[in-house]
Each structure stands twice: as C-alpha cells, then as structure tokens.
Amino acid sequence: MHHVDTSERPVVLIWEVTQACDLSCDHCRADAQPDRHPDELSTAEGKRLLEDAAAFGEGQLVVLSGGDPLVRDDIAELVAYGDELGLRMTMTPSGTRSLSTGRIEALADAGLKRIAVSLDGGSAEGHDAFRGETGSFAETLRAVEDAREVGIPVQVNTTVCRETVGELPAIRTLLTELGAVMWSVFFLVPIGRGRVLEPIDPAEADAVMRWLAAVADEEPFGLKTTEAPHYRRVLAQRSADVDSNSNPGGRAGVIAGDGFAFVSHTGEVYPSGFLPQSVGSVRERPVHELYREAPLFRKLRDRDGLKGKCGACPYRTICGGSRSRAYAHAGDPLASDPLCPYVPSGYDGPLPWERESSTPTA
Template sequence: MPPGTLDTSKRPFVLIWELTQACGLACDHCRADAKPQRHPDELSTAEGKALLEGAAEFGDGQLVVLSGGDPLVRDDVEELITYGDDLGLRMTITPSGTGSLTADRIESMADAGLKRMAVSLDGASPASHDAFRGEDGSFEETIRAVEDARAAGLPVQVNTTVCRQTVEELPAIRDLLTEIGAVMWSVFFLVPVGRGRVLEPVDPERADAVMEWLAEVSETEPFGVKTTEAPQYRRVSMQRRAERAERAGDEPDPGVKRRTGIVAGDGFAFVSHTGEVFPSGFLPESAGNVRDRPVTDLYRDSSLFQSLRDRDRLSGKCGACPYRNVCGGSRSRAFAHTGDPLASDPLCPFVPEGYDGPLPWDDADGETRGVSSGD
C-alpha cells in the first residue's frame, strides 16, 4: 500500500522490531552500536508474539521488519515469522551479512512465511564493503545470501548507507543491484547516532545532487528506489517533475499541498529489543514500552508521535517550507543535531522564499549556504 493512501495517524507504513542488538559485525555506521552478546532484558518469544498481536491491530497487511543487531542470533525467528504471518502481517527481515545467514536458514524463513529479505551493500567490491562493515568476507557472504534468497523464492532488497566514505560507490552499487536481481534499493542518508557519529555526512548540496541522480535511477533501472532519513527526496522529485512540466507547457503537480510520505513517528515506528517504542531507530526518544501499553496506543496517542505528525509544529526553515507536507525533513537528523525533533533538517539545502530566520548550517561568522526557492 503506497504511503499516500495510508492514514498515518492510525497506523505506520513500516513497523520495525529490533529483536536484538547482538551482532558479530562492527559496522562503521551502526545505529545500535551492536555488541556480540545478547541483552538479558530482550523481549521474550511470548512477549514478541504479544507485540505481533498488537501490530496486527493496526490492520490487515501491516508491514513488520525484523531487525537487529543480527536478528538471526535468536533461535525463535522462524517461530515469530510464522506467528506474524498467521496474523496477516507482512513479515520481512534485515539480517547481517555473516555466516549465520546460511542457505538452510534462508529457506526455513521462506517456508515460515517471510515475504522479503533485505541485505546491506555499502560498497560494490569486497575491499570497499568489507572495510565499511569491519569484517573480511562480509561482501562475499552477502552476495551468497542474495543468491540463496533468490533460490528460495524470496525477493531481496538492498540497503546502502550514503556518507562521504560511500558516495562515490553508488554508481557501481547500482550496477551490482541489476546484476544480482534486487527488487528494491533503500538508500539511507547517514544520521550521526551510535557508531555513525564517527562518519562524515555528505554536504547538503551533494545530498540534493545524489537524490536527483536517484530519481533518474528509479526511472531507468528494473528495481525500485526509496530513501531512508531523506524525505527531501520527495521535494527533489517534485521539483524535477515541475521543471519537466514547465518545459512541456503542462500544469504543475498540485501535490505540494497534500500530506504524503513518511517520516519518523509519522508512518514509521521502531520497537527496541527491550520494548521501548521510538519514532525511529535513529531518534532515541521513547514514547513508552510495549510491556506497559499496547504499541497501537503508543503510536496513535503519545504526545511525541502526535507532535511529529503535525507538520505545522516544525520550526525553522522546515516549518516555513512549502514542501513540509510532502517532505517534513528528517526528524531523526534534526534531533541528532539539536536535541529537538521538530527543528530543521541540516541535510536539506532548500531555503523557502522569503525565509530570513536561522539556518541549521549557519557558521559562527554568519556565512550561510543553500538553494533558495527561486533557483
């Protein structure tokens, strides 16, 4: 179901459950700052099934992503997939590219009712990917897992982190996705949380340029393209369509006034390994715990989630932006930089026409940069 057809005040388009933070990798960008050992207070199998029952209350076909850490550290994954599938949930998983992701495990998850598997590729070669992941052999393990998933009839999504260390790899990764038969490319623009604090993001102008390129990729490649923590992709795409319409003498798309798309807390929710409910895994401010309140109540009724769904409460240039209803900015990145999830997203270079307030990249000497609405 496309995000624009979903009432995101009632249900999320994506509900992620972090089964564990345990993982054998030490990836540079890791949000969870994962460790080898499992946490003793993880949701149990019974508590996990109760969470899935709660997720089913959002409505038929709710998308649930089992995440980590490495979720395959747990031995109840297939049991949870079957339970969720029987409840009518669309169960998917994002395992780590390690030896735990065997052909037998992939086949057993497919038999249990898994609908899609996502793997991470942050480089198009063993050297670049393994260096980013901090584990020799991770690239080959990931490619093997993709082949095993396809043999089991599982569609494969590829997740890629965009930062200064990876951005030059994107064209080669695009070519690799076509070669391995991926159905979706999810491109994550770095948010400085966890170990990701040591990485360098691309600058705002480069981010817009990458998104323009991704819009072209989405029109020419056989796989779909979506962005994570980069809702300005929708603004870039709309501006691109408007420029085309102007050249063709057509009417502009009126969609700028519609509230569409998803951001943290608005169409998106994250349940941690210990049951805390966050707007996103990259926005570590809890609305409560599923051990105390149903996930439906926390998503629909908590003041945190309600504030994130009210685009008129955004501050700074995001609050003044004519695209705020279709974009809304990354609330996670705003929180990471300012401690305020309603502040402006510092990755977006767009400056609304007539806006003369503070800019998130203002230097101490007052110098600013950005792309105005008139450019």
C-alpha cells in the same frame, strides 16, 4: 497500502529483535554487542507485540532488525506467527555467516516476504572495509542467491556518507545484476557508532537525490530513501520542470513518528531507531496505542508544528525533513533538517548549518 492514514498506522514498523551481532560496523546505530541482552523481549512477549501490531490493520509491514536478528533461535517461529496474523513479515539480517542457506530456507517456509541485505560498496574491497569484516561482501552475494532460489524478494540497503558516496554507481549496477526489487538508500544520521563517519554536505545530498531519481526512472527496481524525505521535494521539483501544474509529489513522505515506528530490543517504542526518545514500553501498553496516542508521535505528525525553515517550507507536507537528524543536530526533533539545502523563498530565519557551535555533544 499506498494511501495509509499515518495518524492511525505506520507504513513501516521496525522491531529490533536483538542488539547482538558479530559485526561492529562503523555506521551502527545500535552499537551492536556480541551477546544478547538479558532484558530482550521474550518469545511470548514478541508474539504479543506481533498481535498488537496486527491491530494496526491488514497487511501491516513489520521489519525484524537488529543487531542480527538471526542470533535469536526463535526468529523463524516469530516470522511464522506474524505471517499467520496477516502481517507482512520482512527482515534485515547482518549479511554475516549466520544467514546460512538452511536459515534462509527456514525463513521462506515461515512466510518471510522480503529480505533486506546491506551493500555499502560495489566490490568486496569497499564493502568489507566499511563493515569491518573480510568476506562480508561474498557472504552477502551468496545469501542473495540463496534467497532468490527460495523465492524471497531481495531489497538492498545502502548507507550514504563521505566514505560510500563514490560507490553508488557500482552498487546500482550490482542491484540490476542481483535482480533486487528495491534499493533503500539511507542518508547517514550521526548517532551511535555512526558519529565517527562523515556525512555528505547538503548540496551534494541534493545532487545524489537527483541522480537517484534518474536511476529510479531507468531501472526495474524500486527506490526509496531513509532519513531523507527531501527526496520527495527533489522529485516534485523535477516533475515541476516537466509540468508546472503537477501535484508536488503526491502522498506525504514517511518520517519518524509519521508513518514510521521502532520497537527496541527491550520493548521501548521510538519514532525511529535514529530518534531514540522512548514514548513507553510495549510491555506496558500496546504498540498501536503508543503509536496513535503518544504526545511525541502526535507532535511529529503535525507538519505545521515544525520549526525553522522546515516549518516555513512549501514542501513540508510531502517532505517533513529528517526528524532524527534534526534531533541529533539540535536536540529538538521539530527543528530543521541540516542535510537539506533548500531555503523557502522569503524565509529569513535561522538556518541549521549556521549554528554548528551549539551542536550538543551528547
């Protein structure tokens, strides 16, 4: 699975099974609502989507997300169906009371391979404030305990923005205590409700990534970034300090449309949940065909087609920049990622942070 041909299959396929959720978190991409949408993919349509996903090949990773996937009463049935098809079924619940001990046991029985919970603070105070619900932190820790008891590995997802960046060291400590297998660190893309939050600036993002690289060396859990592929550049620069002949970072970073795909609750296919440009519906065309053939996905997989400093960057094959953040910032998914401070030597073209005035309001 480590050297996936990302022109043929995604490393990660996310299916937003619903946008319904009881929480209204500040950073929500989905603008989640309390009620289910009448046009959501049905159980039968969901099963067909999973069959199409299995056409990507053995062991395809599928993440059931939301909203809160547990709002759907067929969720364990969908997990079991995907598991029988040979898919690696995982889930990102909202960490609310819906994730009861009984539901976790049912998901384990259905074959769920991993559960990802969100921690955006190292204590109840920070986390609950960020998620807008008192008791969320305690519920999340209880759910982690339940998952461990039934043998489901736990991943922790954390959003990095101005409000949470100071919490990262405490969250790191918590991960070790919880026995988590992976820390997935999401660098905010200002979209959906997330537009009200303040991102950190580029220099600070690099500093955080250097710190994360050290954490990855020291801790037993794995570490990956989401919408921050320049973590791979930081790793490459770090290893170049140690060994100037080292291969810069190995395999390509997973970016929207290139190793990553997203199916919305109504079946629209996007390069990422943070790049909501649909290339078609799974109701009309199988997801594996859309992923492989849609013109937008093909464009996103051509690292030489990137614009601005991303297009001129020697690290573009291992990084590629956040296409979602470029789209949110400039309205163009091939533009430079404004969170990256690195300027390629000899590059004298436009810099993304110099054109704030033309940021689209949409």
